[in-house]
Amino acid sequence: MSVVYERTKGLNQNQSIYCPGCTHGLEHKLVMEVLEELGVLDRTIGITSVGCSGLMFRILNTEVVTSLHGRAPAVATGVKAVQPDAIVYIHQGDGDALSIGMAETISAASRGENITVIFANNNIYGMTGGQMAATTMVGDKATTCPAGRDASLDGNPMRACELISQVEGAKYVERVAVYDVPHIIKAKKAIKKAFQNQIDGHGYSFVEILSTCPTNWHLDPLASMDKVKNEMEAVYPLGVFKDE
Amino acid sequence: MAKKLWKGNKAMAEAAIQAGCRYYFGYPITPQNEVPEYLSARMREVGGVFKQAESELASINMVYGAAAAGGRAMTSSSGLGIALMQEGIAHMCATQTPCVVLNVGRGGPGLGTIMASQQDYFQATRGGGPGDYYCFAYAPWNLQEACDLIQLAFEKADEYRMVSHVLVDATLGAMMESADIKENTANTENKDKKDWAVDAFAGRKDDDHRKIVGFWNDPPEAVAFNRDVLKAKYDIAKEKEVMVDVRNCEDADVVIVAYGTTARIALNAMKIAEENGIKVGMVRPITLWPFPYEAVRENTKNAKGILVAEMALGQLTDDVKIAVGPDANIQHYGEDALGGVMPSPRAIYGMIEKIAKEG
CATH class of the missing domain: 3.40.50.970 (Thiamin diphosphate (ThDP)-binding fold, Pyr/PP domains)
Incomplete structure (x- = not known):
């Protein structure tokens, strides 16, 4: 009997740390499949951030360095300085990359660090219980904007790819989604390119994945996928923003 | 070099x-x-x-x-x-x-x-x-x-x-x-010895995924780490790594406790004191952590008083108090010499003289 599909070696058998319907687990799986296909799983160092993805160290079969909130790009810079042949990647959320860690995000891109950033935009602070994020869309409710985000009072959502693609050191910037199979296949392609760039010494790559948070959105998993497709995509258009 | x-x-x-x-x-x-x-x-x-x-x-x-x-x-x-x-x-x-x-x-x-x-x-x-x-x-x-x-x-x-x-x-x-x-x-x-560092398996054949974590979800695990790993090594460091420079403290009437530049300036105050017949010693902590509590205690116990000199309002002074207890005669020099105003040997000597005379 031939094997047509099996669990990636990049993930261990520990219990998933994510809520049902959250796309983080799928995103880790895609990353690990890509690393396995590229044959670099054994020289990968994953850098965690703070937020739900901060717990990924428990399920990854790679080496891991945990970071403080917002500092993952700086930690990745230090790791890569010592281990230039390692494949160093960050998985971080919107609070981490765009709010508390914006300086680190932009500066690592600007320096052209040869790293890969997987950025999960789920429109909210998941781990702390659903507060408004830099990415929360106008009108969306969160525990710190219970009447819905009002741009005049709460500010506007931030668009990561639009911003980072302006930075000279960034080589590849793409936004993808994972709400259906065609999009998952596309997302995996983007992730693969982002890692191939690093293997080739090409420089900084940034892949934004529109992600779900059913628990804090108060939606079931399917309705959450629909929200990404019908609402988030309008504010955060998919596509390649930069490919040098 | x-x-x-x-x-x-x-x-x-x-x-x-x-x-x-x-x-x-x-x-x-x-x-x-x-x-x-x-x-x-x-x-x-x-x-x-x-x-x-x-x-x-x-x-x-x-x-x-x-x-x-x-x-x-x-x-x-x-x-x-x-x-x-x-x-x-x-x-x-x-x-x-x-x-x-x-x-x-x-x-x-x-x-x-x-x-x-x-x-x-x-x-x-x-x-x-x-x-x-x-x-x-x-x-x-x-x-x-x-x-x-x-x-x-x-x-x-x-x-x-x-x-x-x-x-x-x-x-x-x-x-x-x-x-x-x-x-x-x-x-x-x-x-x-850095067999804990992530190195992307450089030269290693094992499949041990090294993880630098520093986060505990399990309370007993957090207790064990704090107590058995951190406290254990801090206790060893306190025992083995204290560095201190002790000068002329035997039969000194006044002992200066100072570190860094202030200690160096205080040497000049000690010279002035010697010229005036006052016996002065010095305990200079070289490690501020671990602090030389024992050296401060042992070398000041027969003195009339302790002069803590620092370019600060009384931070080193707190550690000296921990070393010698609340009943010792501790004077502080420093509130007039910080933020760029350097300590003056004359002013330090003035305090030494006062302690030697008045206790």
């Missing part, structure tokens, strides 16, 4: 190179700017990595990343910048990743002044980051000792998997002095 005249900040930077430091990350702040300026060229000459970070938050976290990957790494800054690093330093303590942090001290609080002060004593010995943790804190009083202690700080950081602070003040950083910087001091044994 031969003995030669160096600018303090540059000599300390070269001492780090000679100690095998190959990764430097920092952010500009006065009065330590010659450190990154010197290393920006020097690191590349020796095949190391120099990066100017976007902030002190970033620089300590770059240091952390480099240390987690097994590199001998350092940063330098001054009080304000070290304040921004405290969370990172605490995380390095939690993950047991070693590094050296050089603080060329300026006056506070807050923006304060850019000139010499010793107001970061609490910052170095009590931290400011979350949780229970300690760092080595070395406090040299001249450039030779500063260079020697930076080199020792790297070894102790690696040996104990701790952060080492080296605390000087702006005077030492800016002053020109002669120093003989020891060459190639790195103890490779410490480097070889």
